[in-house]
Amino acid sequence: MYQAKRRTGLVFFPAFDWAINPTHPEREERLLYTQDQVFEEGIFDIEGIEEFKPDLVTVKDVQRVHFCVPDVWGVTTESHFISAGGAKTIGMAVMDKRVERGFALVRPPGHHAMRVVHGARGFCNINIEAIMIEYLRKAYGIRKVAIVDTDCHHGDGTQDIYWHDPDTLFISLHQDGRTLYPGSGFTNEIGGPTASGYTLNYPLPPNTSDEGFLYAIEQVVLPVLKEFEPELIVNSAGQDNHFSDPITNMNFTAQGYARLTELLQADIAVLEGGYSIEGALPYLNVGIILAMAGLDYSKVTEPNYNPMALRQKPEIMTWIQRIGDQVLTNWKNRNQLSEMARGDKRFEERSRTLFYDTDSLVEDQKETLRICPDCPGAWKIETECQKTQRALAIHVPVHACSDCRNLAMDWFEQGARQDFDAVFLQDRPQDRFVVKRRGAA
């Protein structure tokens, strides 16, 4: 009997009845061939690999992370509840030690969904990893979490959610934003003034191959993770760096992904993108599952695999090494960077415009953060979107000091008297979400 070296849990939810639209890359067919391959390989029969049925997340689980405008139901479908629920199920299985590691092969994905949600960005409505992580923090009392986002697109949503959180180390490896959606994720994006250095971006040049990816993991990601000492490592396991992916320009292979998985030793992997649904996903997913379970993946190769054709040019490696040095420098200098960013300011403000490409919406945000000497700081966002409502979102961090909490409560009281359609309070210390709507008693 074939037996896994590490007990590994899988949630498989291909959502065979959900699509963004019939010809969209994110459609019913996307995990069909992965399922065929996984079934044909007999993966679920391997001793020590256990399949779990995804539970649905609750509205409360979503609200622990997001400010959904006008409300959670307005920006989600049942599929999102199951997809995030799949991640949560795997997270719980790992925390309960039913398995050592887990992989949620679910769709729709989530890593472009930010704090505030008016609609879908990059095929994402709600951030399934963040919903899982915040649930696990609440239920199991864990604090330090590292997220390594290996999707080819910058994990801008996850970055946004953890921008002010020094307890969450977010590392994103992705194709350089000058050449790919969403156009962000440069090395100077290092997190807000109270969490500088806990967001790390590693933009990779187009045509990066296994060699470049594995260099980035071994020489940069692993040393940073070791120093951060997270209680949990989560891999946002996007699979669109593959050489056959139709919407990206990278040269990663099934063998490379499996090796990356082996090196990273994430506790939990959650599937993100990946749109080479026939030529790559079936092989990538089998490779990743085997690597997670500590099994031999040496014979998992895609049909048109030709290592010679995918050899990386020397100048690409030089580029990757140079960027890697910058990332490491950001990490090493995080305390000074934070001091510089704080200066002697009491508040930090930023205004920005966000585009929801999938839903064609434009959002204007004005964010105010209290630069607190004792905690990550309370913050509020005034948000306005052409189609939906004007709202005020107020966040109290899990480990907020009493000053920040009091300030947030004041903001909430004042907001209710101002010209907003809705005022939201995400009160994490109390694990509650309060809404005041215009006209409501």
Added chain:
Amino acid sequence: MIIGLDVGGTHTDVVLLAKDGIRKAVKVPTNSADLFHTVLTGITAVTAGIDPASLRRIVLSTTLATNAIAQGCIPNVGMIVSSGPGIDPEYFRTHRNYTAVRGCIDHRGREIEPIDPEQVRQAAQCFLEQGITHLGIVGKFSVRNPAHEIAIQKALPPGFERIFLGHRVSGSLNFPRRIATTYLNAAVFPIHYAFFNAVRQSLAERGICVPIHIMKPDGGTMLLDASVDQPAQTILSGPAASVMGSLAFAFDEEDAIILDIGGTTTDIAVLVNLAPILNPSGITVGSYKTLIRSMESHSLALGGDSAISIAQGRLQIGPERKGFALAFGGPYPTPTDALCILGKIKTGNTDRAVEGFQPIAKALGCGIEDAAKQVLDTLCRTVVQEANELLRRINEKPVYTIHEILEGYRVHPKKILLLGGPAPYLASRIERFSEGMQVGVVPRWDVANAIGAALARTTTEVVLFADTQQGIAMAPEESWQEKVDRQFDKDKAIEHATALLRQKAVRLGAVPEDLETEVIEEYQFNMVRGFYTTGRNIRVRVQIKPGLIAASDAIVGMLSQE
């Protein structure tokens, strides 16, 4: 009249059913070393004084193949597999004579790498030199395109007597299970063939020339002749027979747990809407996970004849059966002895039972009767716990669409149907542990398994796969393949699959009035390349619903009144 015969671990039960009910029922002791003799004795006993011309069919449920596998007495067969990329096929090695060859088919049935006939010839030659004449051939994704399995067969040198191809085993995906199932077919073939030929011949000598059916683990039957192509299909059919026996008496459509408490084992299964729940992948036989359709059941090594012992001050029942109960001349105290002590069973030697229970009572620090009660309580509590565990597993099965998750049916039985030797004596005790579930004893609980075998209908399934971009539809198990155009869709696929299913069922022994077909899987995906729909990918699975033959109604009616 119909004969139903079920070989159990302790007894072999045989019934002769006529339109007016049970004409005769006999129990003969099972001699697992000579099943042929056991079966023949049973049939001889039940047909004594009967005109052979009045018999319409015989249904046998035997442990033959199971025993052969469990005892490891299977002949030396060869396996040739071809896998392509993925898990190294070396991990699915069934035994020594197993060779992996080149060749690769992908998930849509497209050839990625051809096979190498010379490599196949060399492997086959090596088998022949070792005197191997039975062979299994299995390719990855052969159910999407069997061409490589067929090509390997064609490349073989002469000298092989019997060859089993993986795509004929099942239409389901699962390469390792296809390997194991094909291997078991090849391996149990000679013993299966010899046994049933002997049975057929012996019956013919007695003037009995009626269709002989064999029970399968999914609760259905197939003709003896058809079973020769898939002998492994007859593995572990015992639990299926008893569930079908209880089905005869489960009149309403409420979910029910079926408990068959035998001498050696207790089998647990679940009925939903008057049919057993089937295992979605296939039965596990010993260490082999297979693609053989079966009920979702659980077999517990615990029964009336399980040996009782005291381990570290705690009562332990089973897992071994070391012979009959003390009261019936056996070597160790058993739950059956407990029933004798409590006066439930009056036929045995109660004094021997009491004597044997003395050390147990002493270890437990109670009287003999209390010890007997504790034994029965432990037995009943364990059985109910295991039944609940099976329910939990069934309800936790993953599903793959939003629809299924949100509207997924949860099995929630409110009653337990009990059968098997000690059933009536344990009913009230089982009820005590089963939290509100109503417990009923199946009429004719003692031979319900044989009745189930007698009345089970022929079942089978067909999987049809179509890819309109490639312009093909196929049902590989049936060796059926047709060119299709762009207009081919799910409805047409279901139509074709159902027609194939009906033909197949009749070939396996079904009569037209028992062809209750149903669709159990239907998927249709648009295949989009670039931004254009290039075709449809369709998967359909249809089955003959497990159930009782139409002719059973009158018989069951009479049985219930008895």
